[in-house]
Amino acid sequence: MKILGIESSCDDTSAAVVCDSSIIEERILSNIISSQIDIHKEYGGVVPEYAARNHMYSIEECINKALNKANININDIDAIAATSGPGLIGGLLVGTVTAKTIAIMANKPFIAINHLEGHLLTARLCNRIDFPFLLILASGGHFIFAEILDINQYNILGQTIDDSAGECLDKVAKMLGLPYPGGPAIEKLSEQGDSNRFKFPMPLLRRKGCDVSFSGLKTAARLLIEKLEEKDKADMAASFQMAIIKAIINKAKKAVDMCIQNINSIVLAGGVAANKLLRLNVEQLAYDNKVKFYAPPITLCSDNAAMIAWAAIERIHKYGYYSSPITQITRPRWNIDNIM
Numbered sequence: 001m002k003i004l005g006i007e008s009s010c011d012d013t014s015a016a017v018v019c020d021s022s023i024i025e026e027r028i029l030s031n032i033i034s035s036q037i038d039i040h041k042e043y044g045g046v047v048p049e050y051a052a053r054n055h056m057y058s059i060e061e062c063i064n065k066a067l068n069k070a071n072i073n074i075n076d077i078d079a080i081a082a083t084s085g086p087g088l089i090g091g092l093l094v095g096t097v098t099a100k101t102i103a104i105m106a107n108k109p110f111i112a113i114n115h116l117e118g119h120l121l122t123a124r125l126c127n128r129i130d131f132p133f134l135l136i137l138a139s140g141g142h143f144i145f146a147e148i149l150d151i152n153q154y155n156i157l158g159q160t161i162d163d164s165a166g167e168c169l170d171k172v173a174k175m176l177g178l179p180y181p182g183g184p185a186i187e188k189l190s191e192q193g194d195s196n197r198f199k200f201p202m203p204l205l206r207r208k209g210c211d212v213s214f215s216g217l218k219t220a221a222r223l224l225i226e227k228l229e230e231k232d233k234a235d236m237a238a239s240f241q242m243a244i245i246k247a248i249i250n251k252a253k254k255a256v257d258m259c260i261q262n263i264n265s266i267v268l269a270g271g272v273a274a275n276k277l278l279r280l281n282v283e284q285l286a287y288d289n290k291v292k293f294y295a296p297p298i299t300l301c302s303d304n305a306a307m308i309a310w311a312a313i314e315r316i317h318k319y320g321y322y323s324s325p326i327t328q329i330t331r332p333r334w335n336i337d338n339i340m
């Protein structure tokens, strides 16, 4: 089975061809990503209108390149999957309308995929991971702890009550005068800094459950940055990165305890999962709990269409046959416990 995947929910236009080979290394036949970072960098964040327009300009070329690299034409594809939410509505419409049009023209099924389901199943594209597992999803727009019981059985244990970790890293990076996207910039600068230099509060310390909050850390960072000298920036970046990681690990410990079933592993996913220190800390948490640790390779942590095509494959495997109505709506907000 070969699926054409399309991703356009934020600032990456991507098209991929993925197959369901039992040999993991042979699954991704192509994964073309056209990043808009250079366009949005000037504004310090994603400008939705520019993002939508640029998806429109590059989507056709991405799809053609993905098919060419996979060395197949559209007739060899079994279904076309596209991110249908959550995300920026303009970009989502470009991707879904394109996918639906190709599906109609080529007489193939259309499959609407939840972007977060794409992130959460990426680790299974690259590893053999059994259910159930604890998911830590840390991306640009979301932060979720969930017990993943099976495909489409996602039990949310906790989530952020305000900003996501990625958003917080991006905003603090901007305050530090670092380029967009902020997460990788903070990680790089942290390498030269002392993570013990600045102290941050531990969010929601006394609250039961595993909801998290990152906005207080952002405010604490702003107050420190107002008085910061240039020479202290690396220490600030390292201390802030460590504060975010401690906030995640503190609540992740509770999330492990909240799982109803005996989990086999802890899976870290989403753009922030590219952070090496966070990966190390989650790996340690998994080790302490005698379960395995998985995260996608760094190149597949941020947005890409291979994860969308793979989520479609997982759904087809689970349900035997799976497709979405061509009238399926596009959803800017769409959590993983309500996919259908």
Ligand SMILES: Nc1ncnc2c1ncn2[C@@H]1O[C@H](COP(=O)(O)OP(=O)(O)OP(=O)(O)O)[C@@H](O)[C@H]1O
Residues within 6 Å of the ligand: 009, 010, 086, 087, 115, 119, 138, 139, 140, 141, 142, 165, 166, 167, 169, 170, 181, 182, 183, 184, 187, 270, 271, 272, 273, 274, 275, 276, 301, 302, 303
């Ligand atoms: N090495 C890194 N360390 C920390 N954060 C990182 C790193 N690399 C990327 N990020 C962060 O990951 C985020 C982007 O992740 P992703 O592409 O999954 O987000 P998104 O698609 O915009 O949001 P969502 O998936 O919630 O819709 C950004 O906030 C970025 O700063």
Ligand SMILES: [Mg+2]
Residues within 6 Å of the ligand: 115, 119, 139, 140, 270, 271, 302, 303
């Ligand atoms: Mg994403």
